[in-house]
Each structure stands twice: as C-alpha cells, then as structure tokens.
Amino acid sequence: MLSIDNVSKSFMGVRALRGVSFVGAADEILGLIGPNGAGKSTLVNAISGVLKPDSGSIRLGDVDLTGRGPEFAARQGVGRTFQNLRLFPSLTVRQNVEVGLITCRRHRPEVARSIDIDALLDRFGLAADAGRPAGTLPYGQQRRLELARAEALGAKLLLLDEPAAGMNDYETAALADQLRAIRRRSRCALLVIDHDLHFIMSVCDRICVLDMGEVVAIGTPELIRANPKVAEIYLGAAEAAPHQKNIREERQWN
Template sequence: MSQVLAATGIGVRFGGVRALDGVDLAVHGGEVCGLIGPNGAGKTTLFDVVSGIRRPDEGRVLLDGRDISRRSPVWRARHGMRRTFQRQQLFGQLTVADNLLVAQEWRGGRRKLAGRRSRAAAVLRECGLDALADSYAGVLPVGQARMAELARALADPPRVLLLDEPASGMSGEERGQLAVVVRHLADEEGCAVLLVEHNVAFVMELCSRVVVLDLGTVLAEGDAADVRENPAVRDAYLGTAAST
C-alpha cells in the first residue's frame, strides 16, 4: 500500500500549552487507521491541521508526497480530502439528497446534474439511506444524521477520509452499517481512512492499525491487538476495560 497522507513533526501551541508536540502520522491507501486517546489528547487538533482548518506551528502535511501545509481546506477538498465533524454539519433545511448534491456543486454545469444525481442516489443506497433521500436532514435522528454526513463526504469520491467520532449516537445496527461502508471504501476503492472514535471496541474491530495520542504526543502505534495489550495505553486510556 502506498502512503497517501502523512503528518510529520506536527506541533501546535495554544498560548503556553502544547496541544501537539512532534506528532508523526501516516495513512496508506486501502487502510483504515484508528486514532484514539483520552479527551484533550490532541486528536481533533490534529484533524484540524490535516484538513487545513488550522496551520501548525511546526511540521508538514503531505498528500501523495506533496507538501500541502499551506493549502486551504477548499484546495484539499478538491484534491480528494473529506472530513466529518464531532458536531454534525449537515444543511438541516435541505433534503438528504440535496446535501449530497451540494457536495458535488463545485464541479458545476447543468448538463452534469444528471450524473451528480446518479452518484448521490448510489451513495445513499450504499449507506442505507435511499428511503430518506427526500427527508429534511435537520429532522433525522442522530444515528441517521451521522450516516447522512458520511454519505455527503462520499458523494464526491474521496482519496482521504477523516472521520471524527462517526459512530457517536449510533445504534449497534447503524455501527455495523457504518463499518461495512468504511471497509468497502478502503478495500474496494483504495481510500485512506483516518478514524477518531471513543468506542474502543469499534475501533479495534474495524481498524487495521491504531495510533494512540496522549498529551499531544504519540504514545503507541501498531495493530489493534498490540495496542490493546500495551501497558502504557492501558494506563493512559483503556484502563481495566482493555482486559475485559
């Protein structure tokens, strides 16, 4: 698998507090990489840096080996980077289908509208949302809204997908559907997926590799089994639940 996304030596300061300190991270095509850690570890700050919302004080972000550290979020999105957020960012007064059309709007052209609609319909079917295409996004239950936000991120095919707590508020069945969609995206389409999630069992089952942040630094990295058994990770985050 080729390396698609890399963050090297990332440092971010908020006044006298170092939110990230020399963080290195890489995600390969076809890989689902989990990013876990206690609250305040720096996970969302790292997502902000990678997606271009925040510029780091030190370090670089690379996409397919190209330094994109000074590129805008819009530029990154148009070059295949997609992101979801902890707090849902759907357009509540639009239908679910229209949310997906908006994500493709930048491609323009009325003559291409039929193609965008076809793509939106296919993604909604894949995400189990086709029956909700004409429902307003603002009235969806949390689990369906999370899936709709994922569908919007997939409407324009991603090269890199950043998922920030996508399973929060989902039922067990919805998490299963989420896992199927994400695994298909990685396995069949070669997308590089970076996933932040507090549901450790979900992360360990879905992700081929896990990175643990603590106090702004990388505490551990490896496959799920190795990370689960790491004593430092247990002490910092997993606690006694790791052995249950």
C-alpha cells in the first residue's frame, strides 16, 4: 500500500508540491492527472527516490521511502517507466529485461523465481526480437519493452509516466489491457500519469487530480468526471457559460 502523507517540495521558491496526501491500495490502478506544472512528475520523482521531499513522508507498506534514493526505492519494489523512453539502446531486448531482474534476484529471489523472461517477452509481443538491440525497435515496441522491463522488476508499485504518449487509439486500448494484465499477474499497484483522459478513465480504479501542487480531488472516474473543480481546472470553466461547459466536458471526457 502506497501512503503519501503531507508531501511538499519547492524548487528555488516555486512550490511544486504543497502538502500532498493520499493512500493507494495494494492492487489498485490509480490515475494521476492535472495540467502541465501541476506537480505530477515531481510527485513520481519523489516516490521513486529521485527527489527528496522538503517535508512529509512516503511509505510503501511498512517501509519509509522518504529521501532514501532511487536504489532503495527500487529494492523495496518501486518500478518506473518514463515519459521519454529510457531503454538501454545498445543492449538487446532480452538484456534490457535482464537488467530489470538483477535487483529482484538479489533482494527478492522468491519473486524473481516466478518471472520467466521468455514468457514475459512473449506476452509483450517481443519474443521474436529478443536478440535485437533495443534502440533499433519501432517506437511502439520500445514502449512495450519498457513495460516488460518494469514488470521484470517484480514491483509492488509501478509508476508509469505517460505510457500512452504517442500511441494511437488502437495501441492505447491494447495498453489498457496490458496494464490490467500486469496488475493481475504481479498483484501490484499502478500509478499512471497521462494526459489522455479517456485512457485514464477507462483503466483506473481511482483518479487523483493535482493542480498547483495540491490534491484537488480523488475518487472513482465517475466522481472525478462529475467534479466541477476538476472541470474548471481542465476547461477553464469559470469563464465558460454552463451550456458551453457541458459541451466541452463531453468532448473532453468522451
């Protein structure tokens, strides 16, 4: 279970996170949305140990992750994918996944034993390219490889930063299925950032909305969809006439 308690972070006087608190269940797919500059990536960086919060605490189960660094977070079972792909381009597809398994083998061998690299590559449609350098794969396959590598971490919590970026509708639908399958297989929680609200609404159990570094709303997709504050943040609805607002909301959500 992920527990974020009153986390704040400032950069040179700019408050990127202001007392963010929420709790995620152990096998939940939680969406994290908000406009640009809302603090989503800062929060993900804090959870994965890249940034040390100024105050507050981040816990995964009983373990305090706050400011312990990325290696510690990963060893505790925090996996991550990136907005801009960060594969190891000169390593083969298989070796990329093996790098993901190194830590799991050392720190949680019982989990590592249950991960079969060949089966994993097969599930992500990468088995035929196992010996190919990752940098030579088409973009969509590179995205899938990053997911496969993240699953190989045997993570308890996967942080996915814009996994649907650059994908068409068909690929996004397939990605949603893959995320549900990862949750089912690994029994892990997923925290998904994305700007594609239709994708987020379709795949997430709950959604947390950030704006100006604060949690504006958290709840099921239906509750978030109906929340006027969220609509205001996304659509500038304060200035919009009610009938226009409804139309624009429809366009946005559907």
